[in-house]
Amino acid sequence: MKKQLPADIRRVVIKIGSTVISDETGLDNKMLDAICEDVHQLLLRGHEVILVSSAAVAAGKADLGISGRPQTIPLRQAAAAIGQSRLMRAYKERLRPHGHKVAQVLLTRDDLANRRRYLNARNTLMTLIEHQVVPIINENDTVVVDELRFGDNDNLSAMTANLAEAGLLVILSDVNGLYDRDPGRHHDARLIPTVEQIDARIEAMAGESGSSLGTGGMATKLKAAKQAALCGTATVILNGRVPGNLLRLFNGEPVGTSILPAQDKLAARKHWIAFTKEPRGRLLLDAGALKAVCDGNKSLLPSGISAIEGRFERGDAVRLCDLQGLEVARGIVNYAEAELQQILGRKSSEIAAILGYKYGDEVVHRDNLVLQPELPDEGSDPEMSEPGEKN
Numbered sequence: 271m272k273k274q275l276p277a278d279i280r281r282v283v284i285k286i287g288s289t290v291i292s293d294e295t296g297l298d299n300k301m302l303d304a305i306c307e308d309v310h311q312l313l314l315r316g317h318e319v320i321l322v323s324s325a326a327v328a329a330g331k332a333d334l335g336i337s338g339r340p341q342t343i344p345l346r347q348a349a350a351a352i353g354q355s356r357l358m359r360a361y362k363e364r365l366r367p368h369g370h371k372v373a374q375v376l377l378t379r380d381d382l383a384n385r386r387r388y389l390n391a392r393n394t395l396m397t398l399i400e401h402q403v404v405p406i407i408n409e410n411d412t413v414v415v416d417e418l419r420f421g422d423n424d425n426l427s428a429m430t431a432n433l434a435e436a437g438l439l440v441i442l443s444d445v446n447g448l449y450d451r452d453p454g455r456h457h458d459a460r461l462i463p464t465v466e467q468i469d470a471r472i473e474a475m476a477g478e479s480g481s482s483l484g485t486g487g488m489a490t491k492l493k494a495a496k497q498a499a500l501c502g503t504a505t506v507i508l509n510g511r512v513p514g515n516l517l518r519l520f521n522g523e524p525v526g527t528s529i530l531p532a533q534d535k536l537a538a539r540k541h542w543i544a545f546t547k548e549p550r551g552r553l554l555l556d557a558g559a560l561k562a563v564c565d566g567n568k569s570l571l572p573s574g575i576s577a578i579e580g581r582f583e584r585g586d587a588v589r590l591c592d593l594q595g596l597e598v599a600r601g602i603v604n605y606a607e608a609e610l611q612q613i614l615g616r617k618s619s620e621i622a623a624i625l626g627y628k629y630g631d632e633v634v635h636r637d638n639l640v641l642q643p644e645l646p647d648e649g650s651d652p653e654m655s656e657p658g659e660k661n
């Protein structure tokens with residue numbers, strides 16, 4: 271088994287956490303100086319760098335008189351509106367003197383869940399990189415509503431790594447990497463230098479954020495790394511508050527926690543189905559369909575569907591479940607819920623007669639299906655569950 275990071279990494283996504291470049295008073299200029307110096311050096315060495323930067327909220331909240339975490343969504347959105355332009359100016363002022371141009375890219379989950387917009391976002395990123403412009407990505411916090419949020423920038427950085435087909439995802443935080451338990455609470459916690467595969471034992475080590483600046487803590491970083499691993503991208507979780515650490519990593523020094531790519535990676539489109547598209551409904555499959563889909567690598571036909579839940583359109587993602595409701599796969603449907611209600615349990619040869627038209631024999635084609643265990647674990651979003659936060 272391969273136990274090291276891939277050599278010759280050209281394209282890299284670097285995620286910079288709020289805990290790295292901000293404090294309670296706003297942006298931390300010294301840390302921004304140090305990070306931008308390292309980014310400059312990486313660009314000089316010919317790396318293609320995409321930044322995913324947090325800290326818009328942290329950069330703007332003091333203007334609203336907020337200390338600690340903003341307690342409502344409107345306050346968080348207002349803080350981000352103030353802080354995002356400051357954040358961009360901070361990068362521009364530090365990278366421009368070295369001759370590097372920067373571009374702001376603000377995304378919502380909805381932008382990437384729509385295949386056309388996803389491909390459009392990819393084209394924009396590629397065009398920026400071709401023109402030696404450094405994309406600086408953040409969630410579009412000011413406009414986004416809960417259902418359409420990435421939730422945290424660790425998740426956004428993993429989706430970006432897939433979008434850009436990056437060789438490496440670096441997650442800069444305020445800890446040296448993954449410890450066997452939260453080092454903020456346990457002084458004897460030990461750093462894990464390499465993770466070959468993120469399993470339940472590794473996941474159990476990761477706790478939530480220890481500060482009012484960060485979102486999601488180590489748990490969301492591991493989820494992001496797992497997601498990146500499945501698209502063939504390695505992740506390193508590294509302390510961004512130690513100046514020069516980024517360069518040490520690229521000089522081959524043993525820093526942080528490296529999470530190796532999965533041996534069997536998902537094709538980019540299947541990765542998008544599993545992680546980026548939000549499933550809209552559920553199809554309950556009978557025993558024959560379960561066997562065909564899960565063991566036989568077959569497409570799902572209408573005859574194997576026992577029941578339908580939720581409302582969805584043709585082209586949406588749906589969960590394929592057993593009769594107890596347990597998700598066994600996820601895929602893109604060829605028929606809307608209203609159409610499926612008419613053809614469920616029927617033979618494919620009857621579709622055209624029932625509907626008066628037919629998009630295909632399959633309800634979900636096997637090329638548009640992702641099976642467990644490659645689906646994401648559905649955890650709760652720590653910010654969404656805060657009391658009193660409702661849109």
Ligand SMILES: Nc1ncnc2c1ncn2[C@@H]1O[C@H](COP(=O)(O)OP(=O)(O)O)[C@@H](O)[C@H]1O
Binds near residue numbers: 450451479480
């Ligand atoms: N097992 C662990 N190893 C390292 N850090 C952990 C672990 N469990 C929880 N954490 C917490 O995760 C925090 C980093 O995440 P977070 O606060 O969200 O920062 P960021 O702004 O970089 O995303 C650390 O400061 C630490 O308190």
Ligand SMILES: N[C@@H](CCC(=O)OP(=O)(O)O)C(=O)O
Binds near residue numbers: 287323327409411484
């Ligand atoms: N989009 C938000 C950051 C959200 C987030 O995930 O923060 P962090 O855990 O610091 O990476 C902002 O710019 O403030």
